[in-house]
Amino acid sequence: MKILVPVKRVPDPYAKVRALPDGSGLDLSSIKCEINPFDEIALEEAVRIKERDPSAEVVAVSIGGGESEEQLRKALAIGADSAILIESPSKFDSAGVAGELAALASELKPDLILMGKQGTDDDNAQAGPMLAAKLGWPQATFASKIEIGGGKATVTRETDDGSETLELPLPCVITADLRLNEPRYVALPGIIKARSKPLERRPSTTNPTPMTRSLRFEAPPPRAAGRKVGSVDELVAALKDRGCL
Ligand SMILES: Cc1cc2nc3c(=O)[nH]c(=O)nc-3n(C[C@H](O)[C@H](O)[C@H](O)COP(=O)(O)OP(=O)(O)OC[C@H]3O[C@@H](n4cnc5c(N)ncnc54)[C@H](O)[C@@H]3O)c2cc1C
Numbered sequence: 001m002k003i004l005v006p007v008k009r010v011p012d013p014y015a016k017v018r019a020l021p022d023g024s025g026l027d028l029s030s031i032k033c034e035i036n037p038f039d040e041i042a043l044e045e046a047v048r049i050k051e052r053d054p055s056a057e058v059v060a061v062s063i064g065g066g067e068s069e070e071q072l073r074k075a076l077a078i079g080a081d082s083a084i085l086i087e088s089p090s091k092f093d094s095a096g097v098a099g100e101l102a103a104l105a106s107e108l109k110p111d112l113i114l115m116g117k118q119g120t121d122d123d124n125a126q127a128g129p130m131l132a133a134k135l136g137w138p139q140a141t142f143a144s145k146i147e148i149g150g151g152k153a154t155v156t157r158e159t160d161d162g163s164e165t166l167e168l169p170l171p172c173v174i175t176a177d178l179r180l181n182e183p184r185y186v187a188l189p190g191i192i193k194a195r196s197k198p199l200e201r202r203p204s205t206t207n208p209t210p211m212t213r214s215l216r217f218e219a220p221p222p223r224a225a226g227r228k229v230g231s232v233d234e235l236v237a238a239l240k241d242r243g244c245l
Contacts, residue, residue, distance in 0.1 A: 001056040001148070003046040004110040006101055007075050008036040009068045010121040019217040026217055035071045038116025040078070042176040044183040046114050047079035049148055057081050059108065063092055063100050069199065076194035077186045083197070088204035094122075096208040098130035103205050105135055110171060112153065117142050117175040128175035138168040144179040 011017050012032040020027050035043070043060065050056040060075035060083040062068040072083035086100055105113060118125035125141075132139035144163065145156035153168045158177055168174075229235045239245045 001049075001053060001112070002108065002110040003049060003056060003058050004101075004105060004108060004113045005039065005043045005046050005058060005060050005075070005080065006097070006113070006115045006127070007039045007043065007060050007062045007068075007071050008116070008119050008121075009033050009062060009064055009071045010036045010119055013037060013120050019219055023216040023218055025214070033067070033070070035074055036116050036119050036121075038118060038120070038176055038178070040183045041178065041180050042114040042116050042174075043075055043078055043080065044181050045146060045176060046112075047184075048181065049146075050079065050081075053148075059084065059110070061086065061101070061104060063088060063097055063204065065089070066201075069201075072199055073194055074186060076197045076199065077190040078184065079190065081197065083199045085199065085201045086204050087201055088207070090207075091210075092208065093210045093212045094124045094126035095130055095211045096206070097127045098134050099206045099208050100204060101127075101131050102134040105131075105171075112148070112170060113137075113173045114146075115173070115175055117177050125175075128173055132173040135171075135173070137172050139173040139175075140166050140168055141175045142177040143174050144177050146174060146180065 010033060011028060012034050015031045017031060018027050046058045050058050058080045060072055060080040062072050063086045066087065069085055072085055076083055092100065113131065115128050117128065128141055129139060140155035140157055142157045143155045144158050147154040151170055153170060153172055153174060154165060155168065155174055156163050156165045229238055236245065
């Protein structure tokens with residue numbers, strides 16, 4: 001069983017990110033970057049599947065500049081068997097990522113693509129569904145529990161009403177939600193072992209035209225101080241004053 005896990009390099013979610021003075025992008029020059037937290041959860045789940053079934057193989061893949069090798073080395077330290085860095089000078093949007101991953105999946109023929117439900121930088125939650133659509137594979141998004149067996153995946157996923165359980169034939173695409181698991185701490189033996197695992201660098205094959213364009217980046221206005229009201233009537237009046245009711 002081969003599991004492909006896309007790993008995105010994103011700014012540390014706890015770092016304060018600022019827009020460039022000309023609004024053309026974000027100033028990431030001095031920002032620490034991490035594996036997208038949802039991808040780390042997906043990777044942890046893939047490694048747990050491999051621990052239950054040692055014949056399973058986990059391949060981590062990242063699309064981006066050479067610096068994404070740092071996140072792939074961490075993925076190898078967590079337990080991926082090998083890694084592929086698809087290098088591209090241009091930034092891909094979700095559709096571009098889905099196209100590149102679909103091309104790779106057609107070559108590697110994984111049984112399962114396990115990825116994050118969204119990137120914590122762009123917050124699109126589109127790459128997984130777009131990838132499944134491009135491949136014509138079934139998909140389950142926002143997974144909080146996954147069981148693999150008998151050529152199928154049984155996935156519990158969170159919905160706005162609670163949760164639902166789906167059965168999907170393999171191959172399929174599953175996107176991980178926060179409650180799927182708690183990623184392990186990366187120990188020194190894993191980091192040392194990762195140095196001798198294969199990490200292939202190859203150029204992008206699709207070079208897509210982005211479907212989306214960022215017009216301008218700017219910081220949101222600072223929040224105004226709150227105001228305490230003494231009663232429900234006063235609250236309703238204040239909301240009416242502001243045109244909220
Ligand atoms: C457990 C859980 C907790 C959450 N907590 C929060 C929270 O605290 N804060 C927060 O901001 N978000 C939260 N969310 C996320 C939020 O509920 C969803 O992200 C949001 O509803 C997604 O809206 P959407 O329109 O993008 O997607 P969806 O509602 O999934 O819609 C996706 C697409 O489906 C189609 N569609 C859906 N409904 C219709 C319809 N009625 N008619 C026609 N087409 C339709 C449309 O094409 C739509 O764009 C939570 C989600 C879950 C599952």
